[in-house]
Amino acid sequence: MLTALSIKNYALIEDINIKLQEGFTIITGETGAGKSIMLGALGLLLGNRADYGSIRDADKKCVIEGSFNISNYRLKDFFLTEDLDYEENTIIRREILASGKSRAFVNDTPVKLTSLNKLGEYLIDIHSQHETLSLGNNDYQFQVIDTIANSDAFLLEYKTELKAYKKLQKQLVELKEQQAQATKEYDYNLFLLNELEEARLENGMQEELETRYEELSNVEELTENLSSALNLLEQEEIGSLDSLKQARSSLARIANLSSNYENLHQRIESVIIELDDLSTEVTDALDRVEANPEELEATNQKLQLIYNLQKKHSAENIAELLQIKEELQEKVSVSENAENALSELENAIVKQETKLGTVAAKLHEKRKAIIPTFIKEAETLLDDLGMPNARLKIELKKSGNFLANGQDELFWYLAANKGGDFKEIKKAASGGELSRIMLAVKSILAAQSKLPTIIFDEIDTGVSGDIAQKMAGILQRMGNSMQVIAITHLPQIAGKGNSHFKIFKEDSANATTTKIEELKDGERVEELAMMLGGKNIGESARAHARALLD
Numbered sequence: 001m002l003t004a005l006s007i008k009n010y011a012l013i014e015d016i017n018i019k020l021q022e023g024f025t026i027i028t029g030e031t032g033a034g035k036s037i038m039l040g041a042l043g044l045l046l047g048n049r050a051d052y053g054s055i056r057d058a059d060k061k062c063v064i065e066g067s068f069n070i071s072n073y074r075l076k077d078f079f080l081t082e083d084l085d086y087e088e089n090t091i092i093r094r095e096i097l098a099s100g101k102s103r104a105f106v107n108d109t110p111v112k113l114t115s116l117n118k119l120g121e122y123l124i125d126i127h128s129q130h131e132t133l134s135l136g137n138n139d140y141q142f143q144v145i146d147t148i149a150n151s152d153a154f155l156l157e158y159k160t161e162l163k164a165y166k167k168l169q170k171q172l173v174e175l176k177e178q179q180a181q182a183t184k185e186y187d188y189n190l191f192l193l194n195e196l197e198e199a200r201l202e203n204g205m206q207e208e209l210e211t212r213y214e215e216l217s218n219v220e221e222l223t224e225n226l227s228s229a230l231n232l233l234e235q236e237e238i239g240s241l242d243s244l245k246q247a248r249s250s251l252a253r254i255a256n257l258s259s260n261y262e263n264l265h266q267r268i269e270s271v272i273i274e275l276d277d278l279s280t281e282v283t284d285a286l287d288r289v290e291a292n293p294e295e296l297e298a299t300n301q302k303l304q305l306i307y308n309l310q311k312k313h314s315a316e317n318i319a320e321l322l323q324i325k326e327e328l329q330e331k332v333s334v335s336e337n338a339e340n341a342l343s344e345l346e347n348a349i350v351k352q353e354t355k356l357g358t359v360a361a362k363l364h365e366k367r368k369a370i371i372p373t374f375i376k377e378a379e380t381l382l383d384d385l386g387m388p389n390a391r392l393k394i395e396l397k398k399s400g401n402f403l404a405n406g407q408d409e410l411f412w413y414l415a416a417n418k419g420g421d422f423k424e425i426k427k428a429a430s431g432g433e434l435s436r437i438m439l440a441v442k443s444i445l446a447a448q449s450k451l452p453t454i455i456f457d458e459i460d461t462g463v464s465g466d467i468a469q470k471m472a473g474i475l476q477r478m479g480n481s482m483q484v485i486a487i488t489h490l491p492q493i494a495g496k497g498n499s500h501f502k503i504f505k506e507d508s509a510n511a512t513t514t515k516i517e518e519l520k521d522g523e524r525v526e527e528l529a530m531m532l533g534g535k536n537i538g539e540s541a542r543a544h545a546r547a548l549l550d
Helices: 035-045 076-081 113-123 130-136 138-149 152-199 205-217 219-234 240-257 259-288 293-313 318-384 431-449 465-479 521-533 539-549
Strands: 002-010 013-019 024-028 062-069 089-096 102-106 124-127 391-403 406-415 453-457 483-487 499-507 512-518
Touching (some): 035 089, 035 124, 035 453, 076 113, 102 113, 124 431, 130 431, 138 431, 152 293, 152 318, 205 293, 219 259, 240 259, 293 318, 318 431, 431 453, 431 465, 465 483, 521 539
Parallel strands (some): 024 483, 024 499
Antiparallel strands (some): 002 062, 062 089, 391 406
C-alpha cells in the first residue's frame, strides 16, 4: 500500500507531504484545485514519461517520492530479477530537471522506466474517468475475463507460441517470394554458372596466360635479341666474356704485387662468374623460344574468354569471377532445394498450429468456466448500484483463426432495462451506467488480483445521490481488504472514507500554489456541508454532513 507521498516543485505544487492509511481514503477539492496534478505526479512514480514543462521552478529539480509497504505482495522474486534491493518499506523516487534529464530510483538504486513501469503495475491501479470507456474495448474485456479466470499463464504461453507461429509464416512468405524469383532466374543463373565452370578459372591464371601470350606473339624479336646478346657475350674477338678473360689474365700477373691489384683481380673474377651465369640463362632462354602457332591460338582464345567473362560480369579480375561463381552456385542451389525447404517449413507451421490450438483450447475452457459466475456477481453488484433490471451477457465464440488473445471471439452485451434488447455494452449504457458497471468489474477484479492500492478518479461521474450512496458502500467494502483511494465530488461517497484529504489552491502575492491537507472530524463536516450546499453553509447542511459521516 501507498504509505506516504512527497511532491516538490511540480506544476502548481511547491512542496506537499502526506501520509496515507489503510482502508478507504477520500480526496476532494474544487474543480481545477490540482487533483489531476497529484495523479500526474503519482503516475511519474509508476513509470510514466516526464513532461518537463510541468516543473514549477526551472532553477530547481522536481522530486516526487512515494513510500510503499510491500511486505504482503510477494515481490522478492521481482526485485531479484530486476537486480534491486528488496525492502518491505520500499521508496520510489523520480527526479526531473528542466534540462530534460530524468532519473528514477527504487530504494536509492537507479532504475530504467521500463522496470519502474513493471513495478508500478504491482503497486497501484489508477482508474481514470477515461478508463470507463475501455469497457467497450475488446482487449480490456479479455483482460477482465483472463484475470478472473486466472489464465495469465496460458495466455502468456499462447502469445509466445503465436509469436513463433507468425515468425514461421513470415519465413514461408519470404521463401515463396524467393522461390518465385529464383524460378524466374534459374535457367539464366544455371547458364552463367556452367559458363564459368567450363572456363576452369584459377587465381593467377590470367597473369600467366598474358605473359605466355606475349612470348608466343614475339618469337622472332625474342630470337633476334637473345642471339645478339649471346654473341656479344661469347663470340670470339668481339665477345664481352673473351675480352674480360684476357683482362683477368693480365691482372692475375700483377695481383701479388699489391693488395689493390689483388682486389681488382677478384672483382673481375666476380664479374666473369656473373656473366657466365647470364650467358647460360640467355642460352637456355633462346633454346626455349620456338614458334608454336597452335599454342598461341589456344592462349589467345583462353584470354579472350576471360576478358569476355569479366566484361559480362563487370569483374576486374579472376578473383571476382570466382566470387560471382560462388554466388551463382548458391542461387542455383536455393532453386534446386526450394521444394525441400518449403516442405520442411510448411510441416513446421502445421506442428506450430497444433501447439497453438492446444493452448488456445485450454484458454477457452478456463474462460468459459468462469463467465457464468462473473455475470452473476456483476449483476448482483449492479442491483446494489441501482440497476436491478440490468442483464449482462457475455458470448465466447471459437474462431478458426489464431487471434491476439487466442482462438476466441469475445462479446459483452448489456440489457439495461427490463424487457430491453441486448446491445453492445458501449452502445447500451449511459455514462452513469458505465461508471457503475466499471465499479462492479473493478470490485470483482480487486478481489481476484489483490492489488495493494486502487485509485478511482471520479468513478462517480454521472450518478445520482442515491446511487452514489450505494457506490460508496461498495468502495467502503473494498477498503476493508485493500487500500482504496477515491477522488470524488459527491458527499455521499466522501462521507464513507476512513480518512479524508482536501486539495485546494492558495494565492500569495506572487503565485498560486496547490496544497493538500488531511481533514479531521469538524473539518470533514464543514467540507461535506460545503459539498452539499455550497459556500453558504447552513445548519441543515451540517446535520446532513454528520449523518453521512455516521
